[in-house]
Amino acid sequence: MNEATRKQLESYLEKCESELDRVMNFWLTNSHDEKNGGFFVCLGRDGKVYDETKYCWLQGRQVWSYCKLYNNIPKYHTDAILNVAKRGGEFLMKYVKNPENNKCFFTVTKTGDPIKIQRSIFSECFYMIAMAELARATGEAKYKTEAVAMMDQLQHWVMVDDTALGHPRLSGSPAVNTLAVAMIFIILVEELAWDDAELREKYAPLEEWGLKQTMQHIQRNDEVILEVVSTDGNELPGSQGRVMNPGHAIETGWFLLQYAKKRNRPDLRDLAISQFMVKPFLTGWDKENGGILYFLDADGLSPTQLEWNMKLWWPHCEALIAFLMAYRETGEQQYLDYFKQVWDYTIKHFVDPEHGGWYGYLSKQGVVSQDFKGGPFKGFFHVPRCLFMCIGMLQELLK
Template sequence: MIQSTGASSPVSPGRARCMMTSNMCGCREGRYGCTAVSTERCSVSTGLRSWMQPKQEGEFLIRHARVAPPAKKCAFVLTRDGRPVKVQRTIFSECFYTMAMDELWKATGDPRYQREAVEMMDQIIYWVRVNPTGLGQPQLSGAPKVDSMAVPMMLLNLVDQLGQDDNKMSRKYAELGEWCSQQILKHLQRDGQLVLENVSKDGTEIPGCLGRQQNPGHALEAGWFLLRYAIRQRNPELKTHIIEKFMVQPFHSGWDNENGGIFYFQDADKFCPTQLEWDMKLWWPHSEAMIAFLMGYSETKDPNLLNLFCQVAEYTFERFPDMKHGEWYGYLNREGKVALSFKGGPFKGCFHVPRCLYMCEELLKALLVAS
């Protein structure tokens, strides 16, 4: 998917793919590995096996993603031949590496991949819950002490990933799953009326634009992570709470009633968000919204959730896919027109779209069988 593009060889807007010279995104490669192997496992189980490329991608990650083994940090950007270019001071490249290794373990049965997944998972937990200094983030005296919803969201997704079809891993990370769910729930603020992206360490709203920041797509994605957790816990009250507070409410506040689509960022007090791209319509919030509402409908049979799924799907499939050249655009302007013509970049890769399509297809199949 990565293509080198020089100034002397312009790419037509309709065929634009990844404008990253010859570098590869390690975070995205991990996402690709997870998604591709998951799809491959499904293909094998249904007799539709077509390729084993994901294992080659996994071997590439093992050889090159870890910046300086035995250190656990993973590169965010690599050269095409695997040399590290950039390392982020977050947990996210490592999280997607863990996903890829776990899926490879489940697809191949090779214990090397499971060891890699568990070792990295335990390192991530240490960074998050014990000591973050290994991430390399400077401890600045003036920096606000906040909890971002992205961290427990990502960990809860990993708990779900590693625990699928593996009772031992489910037991190992059961306490972590409960901790993650409680950490996410504390982002529900103002008497349960909205989800804030950042809160204080004690779970209260923080002052300023950082505290007022909302990301509707993130709330919806957290919603279906939490819904899967509630399903596993057989907790109907939590299911109902999550669907209302992390799906329906964020969607109605984040939907652009004039032009359609989900805003990228919002301000809880209706001030102008500080993010320059706040009113753009991105591929991934719409992908996550479709998963959330279809999953919610499959659990409740509430027709309102099915209507919301159809509303998002209609907007999404009318605007994001390039019907002539294939793949999806990632970035639309407020009016829903293509703003950036490339199909891939440091943040848009082979993850949200195939995960959405695969999960929605599986949910729809189950609904059809049940009916």
């Protein structure tokens, strides 16, 4: 590594550490419900709560994030952070999971009364990783037991029978393979079982299922990653079948790259970088205004999603992780160049230097569209995970 690159990496590390401190301070100061437990996630630009509804998948994400930081970064290894994470976990167990069917509510009131339930599995996914990481933080077996029980339920829903999720079987709407469901099980197994060989073996079939399902999204002679395909891995007709989400593909890429490294799969490493990171990034980058477009149509038609040309915080977070990981694994300068390209845009447009925290939603031109820091789909997760992982990789590179 030459001196210029070292200084560049040192600068990134310093900024990541300071930005993580600012983001942590914003959420620690504003989001905790000291009376009822759990977290307020609907936070305005200045951190004030504008809606007391609790979005449960974000509750799980926040517990996981606090525990991950507590378990890995010495300055955050404090009783205060552990206690609030534990209170969040207890809120999840008491109010969010329905013991009658193991489904998690999507929203509850501030006191835990159920409001809404979804027919997807994502609230349950983040409930599971929250319990897994809370078990490591506290050493309490009940949380790991809870995580394993939920993983068993998730495995049943996706590999055996999903009728309990409430999806009607309509003749005109056949079952599909969505990238969101396929790719998430690669990381879920990793989060639950990275330190438990017995669990790793138990869930190996689920991990392989996720990997196989994910590979089906490589379409059109390996040129595109489609968001939804048929269950036998073919392109679907109509606009639904042409949808591409560059940020989602890039996130999947680093899941695969992490998987490939642990299993010594250089073939999968190369595929993860070229197919899931580089091609979606080059296609999804707005060459006129900068930033990663949210949705694209594989035929170049206008996507039907009204927010297709907006710039959202989380694809940029995932691209930062992905390209820094690709650089760490290969040492190739182009991936550090891509990291810098995303970094410069992200720091300039998403960071709020006045109040702390990151904006989530920008127009095509990069103007802040909604100035809240937390909402129904944005909580304390993508930003701290990105900064935490980049800190770890930068420290490793600088060694």
